[in-house]
Amino acid sequence: MPNHGRRVIGAWIVLSVVATPLVAIFLGPELPPGHASQQASEQVFDNTVITSIVTPVIALLLVFFVYALMTFRKAPGGALVDGPPLRNDNTIQVLWVALTSVVVLFLAGFGTYELLQNGSGGGQGPSPIATPSGPKLQVQVIAQQWEFTYRYPSYGGVETSQLVLPENTEIELHVTSLDAIHSFWAYELGIKADANPGNDNIAFLKTKGPDTFKVHCAELCGLWHGYMFSNGRVVSSSQFAAWVKQQQQVYAAVQQYMPAYATTYFPDPQRRAG
Amino acid sequence: MSKLLGVAVFLAAAGVLIGFYVSKLTTDAGSPSYTVPVQTAGAHPVVDLTIETVAAVGPQLSPGHPDFVSYLIRDTTGKWRRDTVWRLPANATVHVTVYNFDGASGLRNPYLARPLGVDGNQEVVDGKPVSVINPDDASHTFAVPQLGLIVALPGVGDNAKNQCGYAPCPMSNAHRTITFTFHTGAKGHYRWQCFVPCAAGWIDGFGGPMQTIGYMDGFLDVV
Numbered sequence: 001m002p003n004h005g006r007r008v009i010g011a012w013i014v015l016s017v018v019a020t021p022l023v024a025i026f027l028g029p030e031l032p033p034g035h036a037s038q039q040a041s042e043q044v045f046d047n048t049v050i051t052s053i054v055t056p057v058i059a060l061l062l063v064f065f066v067y068a069l070m071t072f073r074k075a076p077g078g079a080l081v082d083g084p085p086l087r088n089d090n091t092i093q094v095l096w097v098a099l100t101s102v103v104v105l106f107l108a109g110f111g112t113y114e115l116l117q118n119g120s121g122g123g124q125g126p127s128p129i130a131t132p133s134g135p136k137l138q139v140q141v142i143a144q145q146w147e148f149t150y151r152y153p154s155y156g157g158v159e160t161s162q163l164v165l166p167e168n169t170e171i172e173l174h175v176t177s178l179d180a181i182h183s184f185w186a187y188e189l190g191i192k193a194d195a196n197p198g199n200d201n202i203a204f205l206k207t208k209g210p211d212t213f214k215v216h217c218a219e220l221c222g223l224w225h226g227y228m229f230s231n232g233r234v235v236s237s238s239q240f241a242a243w244v245k246q247q248q249q250v251y252a253a254v255q256q257y258m259p260a261y262a263t264t265y266f267p268d269p270q271r272r273a274g
Numbered sequence: 275m276s277k278l279l280g281v282a283v284f285l286a287a288a289g290v291l292i293g294f295y296v297s298k299l300t301t302d303a304g305s306p307s308y309t310v311p312v313q314t315a316g317a318h319p320v321v322d323l324t325i326e327t328v329a330a331v332g333p334q335l336s337p338g339h340p341d342f343v344s345y346l347i348r349d350t351t352g353k354w355r356r357d358t359v360w361r362l363p364a365n366a367t368v369h370v371t372v373y374n375f376d377g378a379s380g381l382r383n384p385y386l387a388r389p390l391g392v393d394g395n396q397e398v399v400d401g402k403p404v405s406v407i408n409p410d411d412a413s414h415t416f417a418v419p420q421l422g423l424i425v426a427l428p429g430v431g432d433n434a435k436n437q438c439g440y441a442p443c444p445m446s447n448a449h450r451t452i453t454f455t456f457h458t459g460a461k462g463h464y465r466w467q468c469f470v471p472c473a474a475g476w477i478d479g480f481g482g483p484m485q486t487i488g489y490m491d492g493f494l495d496v497v
Contacts, residue, residue: 144383145480146467147419159385178382179471179478225378227465230419250395253405254388258337 004071004124006194016056024052025163033190033240034165036213036232036234038206040190046114073259108127123175123184123201124192129146135173139165140261143175143195144181146224156262158251163215163232166240171205183219186232207234216254302451307495308357311350316336319366322355326373326449327414327427329474331356331489332440342483343376343472343490346441359493364461366496370425372452373445376413378429379472384409386469390424393455399428400451405432413450415469418494422455422470423474434481464494 028048035041053247061242074080077224119130140151142159151159163186165171182195188211193203210233218229235243259265277327314320324347331344335356346354377445381387387409389397396403427450430437434448443449468490471479483489 015320118413142383144469145484147417147469149383149385153381161390161419179480222480223487223491224465227419250387250390254385254409257387257406257409259384 003068004258007090008067010062011067012056012060012212013089015063016060019059020052020055023055023210024048033187035208036188036211037121037190037208038140039204040188041116041208042114042117042120043071043190047122048112049110050209053107055106057103114222118206119194121190121192121203121205123203124150126202127202128202128204130204132206133172134170136170136204137166138172138174139163140263141173141175141184141193141195142265143177143184143217143221145179146228148182148217148228148230150263152244153261156248156251157258158244158248159258160247160251162230164240165205165207165234166237167207167209167234169207171202171207173205174263175201175203179263180221181219182217182221182228185216185218187212187216194219196265198266210235210239277374298478307359307361307493308347308355310347310348312363317365319363321362321366321368322398323360323362323368323370324373325416326354326441326443327376328441328443329376329436330440331483331486332442335441336489337488339483339489340440342476342486343414344441344469344488345482345490345492356399356488358466358488358490359495360492361495361497362458364458364496366458367455369455369457370416370453372416372425372427373443374413374427374429374450374452375441375443375447376429377432377434377437378413379452379470380413381412381426382467384414386415386417386424387426387427388414389454391418391421391456392425397425397452397454400442412470414472416466417469418464418466420462421456421459421494422465425452425454426470427452431457444446458494458496462496463492464496467491 028051029044031047031051032042033043035044072083116130118132119128124130138153140153142149142151147161148159149159150163151157153170173191173193175195176199177195177197178222179197183192184195185192189205191205192204193201213232215230215232217225223229286359288491295364304360309324310321311320312319315392326346328342328346329343336344344356345358347357368445375458385490386387388406389395396405407426414427416427417424430450430482436448438447441459452458468484471480472490473479473484476482476484
């Protein structure tokens with residue numbers, strides 16, 4: 001009677017030793033969401049770690065299934081007989097519980113550590129606990145049915161319909177909504193933050209070099225939710241300065257009617273139609 | 275063997291059906307569209323688009339929802355139609371005339387009170403060019419976000435005499451006339467919408483006709 005356990009473990013170790021480095025080295029850097037921002041790169045690293053850890057787990061399942069299918073299948077023309085009885089094995093049970101606990105606890109600790117560094121690109125509410133140090137450019141994201149607009153408080157509160165950011169800059173995003181619940185999602189930048197009316201949801205972002213990205217709403221928000229997207233750009237500092245100046249000229253006409261910059265807005269819902 | 279063949283046939287059939295579905299989804303232009311007549315054909319066609327906005331579309335044009343606020347489009351016979359999917363030529367200059375018979379609701383975001391994406395970044399309100407309207411006076415907007423187009427439409431004053439009840443509204447009823455020009459650009463399927471919470475009686479003014487194609491939303495089929 002061959003020792004099936006040893007065979008399975010042996011094949012699993014060989015497959016894991018080969019596959020795990022391949023996954024970490026070749027597949028990892030290609031994982032989403034890319035490298036358009038520091039947060040995006042960190043998420044690629046996180047995904048690489050998780051995928052590398054899960055590789056031996058998947059390898060064990062594959063080896064077990066393939067081995068079982070090949071070894072315990074009924075031979076053509078042979079009699080259908082029951083397999084050997086299952087027996088309790090304390091060592092395997094202890095090992096199983098211990099190993100899975102170690103993996104789960106490690107991932108929980110790793111995820112928490114990564115999250116606490118700078119928020120990992122997620123909205124942290126009005127009082128973020130993971131705040132990067134150093135100066136930041138504040139940009140407000142205003143969601144409304146069905147478009148995002150953006151205000152730049154350090155440039156006179158100018159509002160624009162396109163998100164443009166300077167390269168290599170720490171950005172402090174303040175995400176809010178004027179009506180329903182939306183979600184600001186800049187996939188390539190690794191940023192996703194809910195936009196709730198009356199709520200200031202803060203997320204941090206460190207841009208890299210010039211790039212383009214897409215902005216989507218990630219919360220079903222009504223008829224045109226699927227069309228609530230736009231393109232954004234990361235540009236050089238000089239291009240950003242020129243763009244802001246141009247936007248300020250466009251904005252001048254409506255400036256007299258704009259409310260002062262605030263972290264949230266409460267449009268009057270009791271208007272005639274409300 | 276026969277089981278295997280059955281599974282293969284089933285998977286092949288499922289694949290074909292999924293292929294048909296995806297193909298239809300990617301090529302379907304959506305609701306039937308009204309083809310706006312071209313005034314001047316050629317590489318750079320010119321189109322006149324005449325539309326109106328009404329506070330209540332009326333039982334004649336919408337028996338199911340006579341009280342819905344709505345856009346209407348005027349066809350070549352001068353008849354007002356409740357079609358909001360309009361076919362326009364690509365790279366066209368579109369001269370738009372809007373007759374607004376509705377009162378003001380006010381914009382939730384004042385930033386949208388400034389015309390953008392139109393020639394000269396100006397709209398003409400009752401014969402007078404303006405670069406911005408008072409956001410509180412906005413009755414509706416005509417906005418095509420994918421084209422960067424937004425034009426806020428000022429409403430009829432609350433104390434105006436002879437206001438329109440149900441559409442179609444005769445021109446003798448109180449109204450505002452807004453004109454502007456935009457360009458369609460490349461071929462595409464562009465949605466348009468109103469940004470003013472003008473759906474009376476619905477939560478925050480954004481339900482009902484604001485979320486129903488055929489009233490305050492539609493498409494530009496640019497072909």
